Amino acid sequence: MASRTPPAFLILGAGVIGLTTALTIQRAYPTSTITIVAKHFPGDRSIDYTSPWAGANWCSMANDNGPLEHYDRVTFSRFAEMVEQGLGEEVGIGRMGMWGVFDAKIEETGILSRGTGRVWYEELVGGLRNLDEQELPKGAVFGLDFKSTFRINTQIYLEWLQAQVLKEGIKMVRRHYPSLTSLLSSFPNTALLVNCSALGSLTLSDVKDTNLYPTRGQTVLVAEPKTPIPRMYFRSPARIDPTTTYVFPRTNGGGVILGGSRQDNDWSAEIDMELSKDIIRRCCELCPELGEPKNLQVISHNVGLRPSRKGGPRIELEKWSNGVPVVHNYGHAGAGFQSSWGTAARTLELVQKVLEPSSKL
Amino acid sequence: MSFLGGAECSTAGNPLSQFTKHVQDDKSLQRDRLVGRGPGGMQESMRSQQMSGGSDGMMNEFMQQNAQLSQGPGPASPFAMEQMRRELERAQHSGSPAWAAEFDPGMEAPAAMGPGMQERPAGFNPAEFAKFQQMNPAARTASPTVNSPQPMMGGYQRPMYGMGMGMGMGMGGMGMMQQPYAPQNFQQPMQDSGKGKGRMVELDDQDWEKQFAELEQGDQDTLDAEANKRIEAELNEMDRSVDATDFGDFESIWEGIKAETEHARQLANEENFVDGMHMGDLDQWEGFDGLNTHSVRDPPMGDYLFEQNNAFQNITNPFEEGIKIMEEGGNLSLAALAFEAAVQKDPQHVAAWVKLGESQAQNEKETPAIRALEQALKLDPSNLEALMGLAVSYTNEGYESTAYRTLERWLATKYPTLIKEPLSSDAEMGFTDRHLLHEKVTNLFIEAAQLSPTGEQMDPDVQVGLGVLFYGVEEYDKAVDCFGAALASTESGVSNSSSQVHLLWNRLGATLANSGRSEEAIDAYSRALSFRPNFVRARYNLGVSCINIGCFTEAAQHLLGALAMHKVVEKEGKERAREVVGDGVSERDLDNMIHQNQSTNLYDTLRRVFGQMGRRDLADMVGPGIDVERFRGEFEF
Numbered sequence: 001m002a003s004r005t006p007p008a009f010l011i012l013g014a015g016v017i018g019l020t021t022a023l024t025i026q027r028a029y030p031t032s033t034i035t036i037v038a039k040h041f042p043g044d045r046s047i048d049y050t051s052p053w054a055g056a057n058w059c060s061m062a063n064d065n066g067p068l069e070h071y072d073r074v075t076f077s078r079f080a081e082m083v084e085q086g087l088g089e090e091v092g093i094g095r096m097g098m099w100g101v102f103d104a105k106i107e108e109t110g111i112l113s114r115g116t117g118r119v120w121y122e123e124l125v126g127g128l129r130n131l132d133e134q135e136l137p138k139g140a141v142f143g144l145d146f147k148s149t150f151r152i153n154t155q156i157y158l159e160w161l162q163a164q165v166l167k168e169g170i171k172m173v174r175r176h177y178p179s180l181t182s183l184l185s186s187f188p189n190t191a192l193l194v195n196c197s198a199l200g201s202l203t204l205s206d207v208k209d210t211n212l213y214p215t216r217g218q219t220v221l222v223a224e225p226k227t228p229i230p231r232m233y234f235r236s237p238a239r240i241d242p243t244t245t246y247v248f249p250r251t252n253g254g255g256v257i258l259g260g261s262r263q264d265n266d267w268s269a270e271i272d273m274e275l276s277k278d279i280i281r282r283c284c285e286l287c288p289e290l291g292e293p294k295n296l297q298v299i300s301h302n303v304g305l306r307p308s309r310k311g312g313p314r315i316e317l318e319k320w321s322n323g324v325p326v327v328h329n330y331g332h333a334g335a336g337f338q339s340s341w342g343t344a345a346r347t348l349e350l351v352q353k354v355l356e357p358s359s360k361l
Numbered sequence: 362m363s364f365l366g367g368a369e370c371s372t373a374g375n376p377l378s379q380f381t382k383h384v385q386d387d388k389s390l391q392r393d394r395l396v397g398r399g400p401g402g403m404q405e406s407m408r409s410q411q412m413s414g415g416s417d418g419m420m421n422e423f424m425q426q427n428a429q430l431s432q433g434p435g436p437a438s439p440f441a442m443e444q445m446r447r448e449l450e451r452a453q454h455s456g457s458p459a460w461a462a463e464f465d466p467g468m469e470a471p472a473a474m475g476p477g478m479q480e481r482p483a484g485f486n487p488a489e490f491a492k493f494q495q496m497n498p499a500a501r502t503a504s505p506t507v508n509s510p511q512p513m514m515g516g517y518q519r520p521m522y523g524m525g526m527g528m529g530m531g532m533g534g535m536g537m538m539q540q541p542y543a544p545q546n547f548q549q550p551m552q553d554s555g556k557g558k559g560r561m562v563e564l565d566d567q568d569w570e571k572q573f574a575e576l577e578q579g580d581q582d583t584l585d586a587e588a589n590k591r592i593e594a595e596l597n598e599m600d601r602s603v604d605a606t607d608f609g610d611f612e613s614i615w616e617g618i619k620a621e622t623e624h625a626r627q628l629a630n631e632e633n634f635v636d637g638m639h640m641g642d643l644d645q646w647e648g649f650d651g652l653n654t655h656s657v658r659d660p661p662m663g664d665y666l667f668e669q670n671n672a673f674q675n676i677t678n679p680f681e682e683g684i685k686i687m688e689e690g691g692n693l694s695l696a697a698l699a700f701e702a703a704v705q706k707d708p709q710h711v712a713a714w715v716k717l718g719e720s721q722a723q724n725e726k727e728t729p730a731i732r733a734l735e736q737a738l739k740l741d742p743s744n745l746e747a748l749m750g751l752a753v754s755y756t757n758e759g760y761e762s763t764a765y766r767t768l769e770r771w772l773a774t775k776y777p778t779l780i781k782e783p784l785s786s787d788a789e790m791g792f793t794d795r796h797l798l799h800e801k802v803t804n805l806f807i808e809a810a811q812l813s814p815t816g817e818q819m820d821p822d823v824q825v826g827l828g829v830l831f832y833g834v835e836e837y838d839k840a841v842d843c844f845g846a847a848l849a850s851t852e853s854g855v856s857n858s859s860s861q862v863h864l865l866w867n868r869l870g871a872t873l874a875n876s877g878r879s880e881e882a883i884d885a886y887s888r889a890l891s892f893r894p895n896f897v898r899a900r901y902n903l904g905v906s907c908i909n910i911g912c913f914t915e916a917a918q919h920l921l922g923a924l925a926m927h928k929v930v931e932k933e934g935k936e937r938a939r940e941v942v943g944d945g946v947s948e949r950d951l952d953n954m955i956h957q958n959q960s961t962n963l964y965d966t967l968r969r970v971f972g973q974m975g976r977r978d979l980a981d982m983v984g985p986g987i988d989v990e991r992f993r994g995e996f997e998f
Contacts, residue, residue, distance in 0.1 A: 211794060311796060318795075319759040357905045357966040359871035359882070360757045360898055361723065361832065 004076065006031040007355060008189045008252025010182070014038035014172065015051035016154075016336050017343065019161040021329055024344035025351060026168045036165065037183060042158035047269035050198060051158055052149040053304025055219065055248045056337040057232055058150040059098065060121050065113045068312060068335075069120050075126055079150045092141040092156025095252035098146040098232035101137055101286065105217055110239045111350050122277035125149045137286060151232060153254035180296040184324055188341055193320070193349060195328045198307035199334075200350050201314075209314065212331055214305035216263040218226040220283075221255050222290075223297035227258065229289045235282075240334075245282040247290065255299055256290070258283040262334075264308065267313050281325040308333040315343055326355040455935075561690045571632050665717070665732040673702035680713050687716065688860060690893040693724035694927055704736075711741045718750055723864070725898045725923060725960045730754050743774040746855055749822065752829055753868075762795050769802045770828050775822070776809045803830045813852070821847035821854035821865075828868065837876030844869040863892035867899045870906075878905045897923045901963055905968070913974045914996070919969040922998035927960065 007029060011195040014036050022034055040049035058076055064069035079093050088094050102109050113120045122128050131143030146155050165172070177183040184190055195201060202212040236244035241262065248257040259277050282291045290296065309331030318326045329347045332339055386617045673679045683699030686692065700717035704710050719736035721727075737747040748771040755764035766785055771778045785798055806827045813819040828843030845857050848865055856865050870885030884907050888901040900923040907916035963982050971980035982991065992998075 009783075311794070316795065317759060318761075324761060343559040354759060357908055357962075357969060359902045360727070360907050361753045361829065361868045361871050 004249060005031065008032065008187075008352075009193035010183070010187050010190040010193045011036045011196060012038065012193065013198060013200065013330075014162075015049065015136070015196065015198060015239040016054070016158065016161065017198065017329055017332060018194075018196035019117050019158070019165055020340040021096060021196055021344040021347050022170050023161070023164055024341070024348050025194070026165075026170060027289070028352070031252060034168075034172070035171040035173055035187065036186075036355050037173045037175055037177070038163075041119045041172060041174065047168075047303065047305060048200075049305045050203070050307060051336065052154055052339055053217070053219070054152075054154045054334075055246065056152040056154050056157075057098070057246075057248050058152075058338045059100070059234065059239075060338060061110075061333075061335055062339075063110055063113045063120070063239075064312075065115045065120070067346070069113065069341070070348065071313075071339040072121070073124065074345055075122070075338055075340055076177075083150070089252055090156075092153035092181075092251055092254070093150055093333065094153075095148050096151045096232055096249070097148055097230070099131060099135070099143055100146060101131070101140045101216045101233070101235040102289045103139065103141055103235070103237040108234075108238065119144075123266070125359045128255055129239055144268040149232075151248050151250060153250040153252055155254060155335065156252060157337070163309060178312060179207075180320065181206050181322075184320065184322065190324055192345060192354065193324060193326045194351070195326055196262030196330055198330050198332070199305060201328070201330050209309070209331070211310040211314075213265050213308050213310075214267055215308040215333060216261065216266040216268060217259065217304050217306055217334070218261045218272060218279065219257050219259040219302045219304075220276050220279055221257055221302060222280075223299060224249065224253075224255055225289060225291065227289065229287060233287045235286050245279070245286050247283050247287040256302075258290075262306075267305065271303060273301075276301050293316065294306040307331055307336075313339070313343060315346050315350070317354055327351055327354075405597045409869060442509065449733050457596050459977050481653070487820055531956060663732065664967045665701075665729060665736055667701050667705060668698060671698050671702055671705075673699045674705065676702070679703040679706065680710065680716070683713070683716055683720070687720060690895055692895055693720050693897055696720040697724060697726075697729075700733075704733075709740060711744060711747075714740065715744060715750070715906060718747065718754075722750060722754055723893075723896055724927070724964055725901045727754050727758055727962070731758070742770075745775055745822070748774065749826065749855070752826070756829055756833050762798060764833060765795070765798045765802045765830065768830060769805065771826060772802070772805050772823075776805075776812070778809050779805055799830065799834060803827070804832060818852050819846060820852055821850035821857040824850065825854075825856040825865065825868070828872065832868075832872055832875070835875070837872050840867065840872045841876070845873060863889045863899070866892070867896065870899065871902055874906050874909065882906045887941060895926055897926050897963075899959075900926070901960075904966060907967070908970060908973070913970050916970045917967065917974070917992075918996050918998045920963055920970065921989050921992050921996055923960075924963055924967070924987060925998060927963070928989055 009022075009029070009032055011018050011025075011034065018036055018038065019042075022036055026032070026034055040046055042052070045052055058072070058079060060069065060072040060076075062072050081091055082091050083087065083095055102111075106112065111119050117256055119128060125285065126147035129145040129147070131145055135145075136143050175186075178187070180195065184193060195204075195207070197204060197207075199212055199214055201207040201209045229247065232249065233247040234244070235246070244260055244262065246257075246259045248259075250257060260279065261275055277293075278297075280296060284290045284293050284296075307330060312337075313331040313333070314328045316328045318328065320326050327347050327350045329343055332343065387580070627929055647922035673682065676682060679699045679702035683696045684705060686696040686699060697717060700713050700720060703713035706715060707713070714733050714737035718730045718732075718737060721733060722730035728832040731751065733752045734747045734754065737744055738751065741747070747766055752764045752767040752771065755761070755767060769784055773784055787802065797933050806823055809823045810819055810827060824843045828840045828847065831837070831840035831843060844865060847854070848862070848869070850857060855861055866885050866889035870882045870889060873879075873885060874882035883903060886899045886903045886906070890903070893899075904916045904919035904923065907913070907919060964987070968980045968983045971977070971983065979992070979995075982988075989998075
């Protein structure tokens with residue numbers, strides 16, 4: 001009987017969300033068997049696989065005074081824990097300050113939480129200091145100095161996640177499925193499926209979540225200057241804006257990521273060289289430590305498609321027609337890394353809700 | 362609180378319950394999100410009323426109504442401990458040991474709970490609990506289990522029995538005092554049946570849409586795999602539900618499955634046929650049934666599976682017998698058998714299908730309940746009782762979008778004037794955005810609630826629907842208010858009628874339990890059981906709450922008690938069965954009457970409890986062939 005043997009979990013997708021969710025479930029159900037099915041795994045570079053293209057850092061975009069902020073908070077704490085345990089280098093996460101420069105009044109930037117009118121993570125990042133007049137670039141309205149947040153070397157971090165997954169005996173299967181139903185019929189013993197397929201849920205024929213849309217982002221990876229850049233930079237009229245400029249010096253030989261762009265509903269995988277040039281120009285203006293654009297060693301141009309979703313990420317339990325419970329965990333937009341542990345924890349709650357004995361109305 | 366005597370059961374000291382609370386905190390965050398979605402964005406969140414100055418006036422107004430209701434001194438408090446205490450008192454003063462009542466169904470009720478029940482000022486404070494606790498020793502002396510060798514659990518378990526039986530009898534008496542069961546209760550909403558009926562009947566096969574979907578991808582292999590998988594699933598279910606030696610039964614079901622699969626295949630093949638009809642957009646087909654309860658992700662429940670050896674088949678009026686058993690709080694398995702016989706005699710008997718579904722749901726058998734209620738709806742698409750029952754069952758099973766659509770249909774049937782746009786369907790929504798659907802249906806229910814000028818005149822059934830809606834998105838505090846308001850309502854509805862008020866207490870309990878308020882939940886379940894001691898679902902829920910506060914022995918007792926009720930072996934049940942079906946039935950026949958519809962949920966939960974107690978030996982004994990009597994040595998139930 002199914003309940004006598006440990007449950008068999010199936011996870012679709014091996015981006016940062018799929019891998020983190022697998023580890024979170026494994027921790028709660030150590031004797032379970034977990035299989036990750038995906039078309040792409042860490043190490044792959046494909047337009048269909050967004051995680052490796054991420055910046056990435058922790059700078060919450062949530063302002064809902066609710067679950068989104070909570071997801072980011074949980075993730076922040078997890079990052080902090082790993083760094084405090086001295087795992088930062090191995091994991092690819094490091095603490096770093098950041099200057100956020102805004103070209104609009106604070107009320108218009110979207111960084112204030114609904115209801116409270118405050119920046120909810122002020123204490124979390126060790127305080128926010130207003131940048132002095134002379135620290136602000138020309139034309140900026142105001143700036144905030146984030147005392148200490150996180151930067152992520154996504155290349156190392158994804159490989160680390162994968163290594164943890166392998167260490168825990170989680171199986172990985174590389175295969176593409178057109179629908180959750182066809183996936184489930186290949187794995188008939190599945191007790192529960194977690195759908196971490198991001199934009200894939202737009203095309204899975206039995207999910208077809210039309211609230212999903214891509215938000216294209218282009219970045220340039222450049223070599224690290226000989227004098228290390230002391231902080232991350234960020235400049236934008238608003239926290240989420242098509243013209244956001246950012247400079248994330250990565251840990252551990254990760255180079256420096258220059259960004260960026262936000263192009264909704266643009267599926268193009270082609271590098272827009274004009275855009276790249278513009279990004280480099282903007283970044284050099286924002287971060288004097290980079291020097292002149294002509295002196296930069298460009299390592300690569302990158303394009304990724306953020307899995308944006310109207311209404312925010314879908315973290316939801318749904319019974320499939322064959323009775324197998326499916327927990328969706330997709331649609332994290334540009335917040336995948338910084339909300340990964342929080343959304344995985346919420347996913348686990350839903351898993352427990354369906355697998356643990358529950359009261360009946 | 363007072364109920365749970367032993368120190369080890371105290372919530373404060375129990376790390377497990379602390380954990381639950383913690384998890385609960387996290388979930389509270391989710392609430393905003395779930396409600397706040399939709400086109401208007403977060404600012405429409407209910408909670409945001411504090412911050413955004415009431416962007417949703419209607420909702421605020423409604424919530425205030427509720428707030429007043431539950432604060433006021435009126436009957437709104439769901440925890441009428443004062444009432445319970447007095448009842449206990451009466452039960453004791455009556456001088457007749459409560460347990461005796463159980464064995465003498467004809468005995469006069471020691472306490473008539475009748476109409477006075479709802480007029481009690483609400484009392485729910487520590488003093489009341491203390492008083493109530495003091496009552497317990499007295500109750501214990503009235504209990505035959507006074508010499509229990511397990512004093513730790515005694516403080517909890519025995520009063521339950523003392524009270525449960527005493528009050529149960531009280532309710533039995535009440536049942537007789539009140540009007541006899543009024544048939545119009547379940548036959549009223551027939552207006553629309555002609556229109557919907559035809560549409561629905563065509564669609565009795567569970568997942569033909571899915572088959573279409575598969576074929577559209579040209580994936581015949583998947584189709585076969587899917588068919589096989591379904592067969593396998595059915596077989597697995599049979600493994601659980603059919604005695605291994607019962608090959609005759611197995612054979613017939615196997616034939617049934619083959620036929621079903623063949624039918625599905627035929628339907629799938631017809632796709633070629635329909636292809637010319639411009640099938641392009643699959644989404645359009647998903648909403649095709651017009652009744653909107655069936656979609657790709659709907660539960661493929663299939664047809665109701667009848668018991669093979671049903672002694673009720675030989676009696677002339679099985680429906681009336683079933684009603685009698687239900688009204689007297691008798692054994693639900695027996696009631697279900699009676700209703701099975703009734704619908705087998707007359708497959709068009711809508712009320713019998715409804716009652717069959719209701720008895721199975723109360724018997725903690727959700728799948729057969731859904732099957733029966735769906736059948737009732739096929740015959741009568743506007744049957745309010747079936748719609749509400751289904752919405753609850755779908756919610757329990759996690760088919761939430763289906764639950765919301767079913768509630769929408771309920772509302773459209775009862776309050777047609779509120780419906781300004783066509784009912785939701787997959788076709789119009791494309792991808793089912795559950796949050797939008799939830800918001801839409803919730804708003805409709807709020808409008809319906811506002812039709813009543815004051816709180817107490819609210820339609821209690823609207824409150825129940827609203828409670829189910831809030832429950833579905835984990836807004837448990839609001840759901841508690843709604844179920845409380847339904848209990849407080851002075852209007853007569855289905856949900857607060859004497860034949861269903863125990864369901865309402867159980868729903869309140871389940872909601873409290875899910876919001877981490879286990880002790881209050883236990884009180885509510887106890888109320889439910891005081892009305893219907895044989896209410897298996899409440900007994901099961903009691904078990905779950907005991908698990909949640911780490912009282913595994915008590916949990917096992919409740920779950921075993923629930924299973925014992927299923928077994929129809931208890932004295933009352935057997936005598937009753939014999940009384941109804943005559944003396945020609947052997948003990949074995951009685952024991953074997955329930956095969957087809959087992960509650961895997963009860964088995965799974967009990968097995969888990971034994972696992973948590975470190976008793977693999979006991980866990981291995983749990984399954985469809987379980988002999989609950991073998992556990993009597995170790996557990997009281």
